[in-house]
Every structure is written in structure tokens, then in C-alpha cells.
Amino acid sequence: MRARVFGGRNVTDQAATRNIKGALRTVRIVSGLILLAFVSTHLLNASFGLISIDAMDATRPFLTGVWDIPPLGAILSLSLLVHFLLGLWSIYERPTFKTNAQDIVQLVTALCVVPLMATHVIGIMMVNQAGIDIDYAMTIRIMWIENPSIGLLQIIVVTVVWLHGCAGLLIWLRSQEWARNVVLWIYPIAIAIPVLSLLGFSEAGREVLEAAANPAAVDVVEPADTGAADTAAPQPVLDFAFIKALTNWVIWGSLAFGIFTLVARAMRLQLGKQGQFEVTRDDQMVDPVRAGLSLLDAFQERHHPHASLCQGRGRCGTCAVEVLSSEFPLSDAGPLERRTLIAKGLPETARLACQLKPAGGKIAVRALYPADYTFHHLDDDKDTPDQATSVEATS
Helix, strand or coil, rough: CCCCEECEEEEHHHHHHHHHHHHHHHHCCCCCCCHHHHHHHHHHHHHHHHHHHHHHHHHHHHHHHHHCCHHHHHHHHHHHHHHHHHHHHHHHHHCCCCCHHHHHHHHHHHHHHHHHHHHHHHHHHHHHHHCCCCHHHHHHHHHHCCCCCHHHHHHHHHHHHHHHHHHHHHHHHHHHHHCCCCCCCHHHHHHHHHHHHHHHHHHHHHHHHHHHCCHCCCCCCCCCCCCCCCCCCCCCCCHHHHHHHHHHHHHHHHHHHHHHHHHHHHHHHHHHHCCCEEEEEEEEEEEEEEEECCCCHHHHHHCCCCCCCCCCCCCCCCHHHEEEECCCCCCCCHHHHHHHHHHHHCCCCCEEEECCCCCCECCCCEEEECCCCCCCHHHCCCHHHHHHHHHHCCC
């Protein structure tokens, strides 16, 4: 049985491409969740500074200390590399940057995560490899007294990584039907965790500063005199020059990769211009856009609001349209799109605007969900998109 060909591409090849993209998307989500878990444990550990530095050290084995376990440490490093590379690939493939503010925040922070985390991750790896145990008392002292710039950098790192992770998490959860009630709890938690962490970091810093200002108030325990010769093994020494060189290499290398990705994307779009298509939505003509864009990308590029809770991931179904006519044959829906269409109970003529990429000509569609469709409407939308449309009239 021969595979059908639409617009010069084999439908079987299209299906294989969609499957690969789906697998890569899953890997990106999993690696992102691992990185978010890493940052969350550090923030939660810092929040115990509201009690004391001793409390931070007491909870360290159960929070940040778990990443010292060799398998988890290796998984973390691999997740950071894979997530960064897949993020660059998604930027390279993006047909347009004209999207909402949340998506832009995630894109910008994605380029900054590795350069900002390089100092922390590499430093921790080298310390662990040397067998040096640095407790929170020493860490806070370094960040507040000996080198405050490191403390400031850590605050910037936490802010950027947390924004990126929460933006990605919320976009992913918004595409899950089961998560519509969970999201309502995510927002306050996403704010509370970093706030408590910064308060704990500040309180621990105050404790260290007070101890430095009043050294006589600190109890000093002298080691017991055993009378034996000092035969202790020499303390391990860190190669700070190597750590600095490796950190600089990672920072500048990741920035170079980011710039190269943006340049390559611009060249791909410039060389790939090969025609346009015209789309009419709800009897409203949209300015012609270049072939290769999805309908959702076309709407966003021409500033026509269109529902899409999952930001074009093909999972929420809220960007669905009914195809009224098309001059060019349309490619078949992929497995992900079919599952979403069936789950939403949409008609056979429906397609997801984020997945449908017309090859050219004119296409007329009707939006099945209002442009301002939100999670608040989901409870009123149990069976058909007609119910969702009725929400617009009553809200």
C-alpha cells in the first residue's frame, strides 16, 4: 500500500517526524522536571534559614544532599545538558517569536540557564569530587562576608531558573485535563517557595554577620589533646584555576551555542521562503502568511487572538477549528492530534490549529473555542465545543 503524498511530502515521513518530535518533547519535559526538582530542594533547604543555620544543615541530607548520590548527580548533569540542547532545538524550529509574554519569558530564560548555573554546578561537582564537605555555615559566610558577589549571583540564578521552570511547568500542566484544578494551587506555591527561600537566606546571613561582629559570643571548642603526634592526612586542595577555566568555557560555549542557534534559525527562515497561504477564520480574512506555519502560528504572527491553553503542544484541543474549505489537500492528523480530537469529542472536520500546516492556497476555517477561553471554562465544557462557545455569550 503506497503512502499518500500531500504538498511534496510523504505522509508516512510526516508521521515518523511527528513521533520523533513527540519523543523529544517527552524527554524535554522529564529533564525539565528533574532540574526543577533540583532547584526546589535548594530553595526549600534555604528556607530553613528562618529557623537557624543549624536547621539548614540538619535538613541538608534530605534535600540538597540527595543530589550528592552518584546516580542522581549523573542524571542531573545529563538532564541539564539534554534540556539545554533540546531547548535550543525548539528555538531553531520555531516559525515565529510572536507569541504571549509567558512563552517569551521561557525562551529568554532558557538561553540563560546554563551560563548562570555553570558556576554553581561546576563548583559543587569539584568540591564533591575532592571529598570536601562544605556546610551551610561556611557557604553563608562566603556569600555574605568573603565574596558577596557570589551570593548575588546565586539570587540571580535562582530567579532565572525558577522563572523558566515554573513557566514550563505551567504550560505543560495547562495541556493536561487532570491538572485544571492543580494549577490553581501551583501559582501560590510558585511564589511562596522562592520568597521563603530568600527570607531564610537573609536570616542566615544576619546570623553570620552577628557572629562575625561578636566573635567572643561564639563558643569555640578546642580539640582534645591526646598527646599523640599529628598524623592527620593533608586536607584536599581545590584547583581554583581549573574550576575558573572550566566555568568560563561552559559559560562562553553555551552563549555561543545560543547565538549560533538564533543565526541558524534566521538563515533557515530566509532560505526556506517558498510561498504563502491565505486563511479566512470566522469570515475574517487573515493577511497572507508564509507556507510552513501552522494555523495557530499564522494567527499569532498576524495578531489575531486564538485559544490555546497548551501553547501549541497539541494536547489541550482549545485551538481546534472546523475546516470549511481548502484549495490544497491537507495532511492527515498525527497520533497526538487524533487522540486530542477524540478526547474532546470534536467533529470529523475539526483539526488542531497548532498542528495543521497548509502547504499553500486558500483555507477557510471556523474557530470552535472563543479566543479568551481559559481554565475557568473547562468545568462548563464537558462534552462538545458548542458548550465552550456558549460560555463566551454568558461570561
